[in-house]
Amino acid sequence: METAPPRCRRRSCPPRAGRPRIQGVTIVQKWLVRRARLGRNPTVDRWFRSLVDGTGGQVVEIGCGVGLLFRYYPPTVGRVIAIEPDRASRLQARSVAAGLPQPVEVVDGGAGGVLPIADDAADFVVCPAVLCSAADPAQMVREIDRILRTGGQLRVLEHTLSGNRVLAALQRLADRCGWPRFFGGCHVSRDTEARLAGAGFRWLEVEHGWFTRAPFMWPSGPHVRGTAVRARDTADR
């Protein structure tokens, strides 16, 4: 049984009333947590809502981090299985899940490229900024294809390669110069849309947006959010 990480003893990080302590997670997760908690970015809030709006039945969330998305799930979900390979994040996510009415089970997995879910078991697969971080994104897409039931939906909110050639070049440069190393494995120049299209997914709806205000974070600005289905599931309908 996993236990909570030891309490931080540094004077520089005192607990704040009403806020869970976030420890042992990546810089990017801390930044996301702070942003989401303070509700500073209404775009993030709206996109998180859209990401899970209309989900139901058996939902698999891949790479849940510290559980930022959990509170957005609608009451229609039967069960959410949230997969997170990082232990510290997983423990934090479990404590978030414990305080919510939605049934969310946080499990270990994914790191070896295999998701701990049976074939065709998911009505919805939710990817919140995880295809950018996976060591082998092509393998992850194959796993999504395996666990998604016929007619199931893939919900995606990911960094994406910009359509602007200058910004795309800056994104590629950032990844080559160590961006993933500083931001918990997060790559900003992956063309996730092309990857999904190549794997046989097509969008039911999609939107593009910009998620950062800090100038030094420009490479991480372009994002895509959308609902995709397998083209073969809908071919005869």
Ligand SMILES: C[S@@+](CC[C@H](N)C(=O)[O-])C[C@H]1O[C@@H](n2cnc3c(N)ncnc32)[C@H](O)[C@@H]1O
């Ligand atoms: C950029 S963080 C996003 C976290 C969270 N979804 C959020 O929006 O705050 C990427 C997360 O994906 C997880 N991850 C990386 N590779 C993974 C894999 N192969 N399977 C499952 N999760 C993975 C990381 O541990 C990390 O928590």
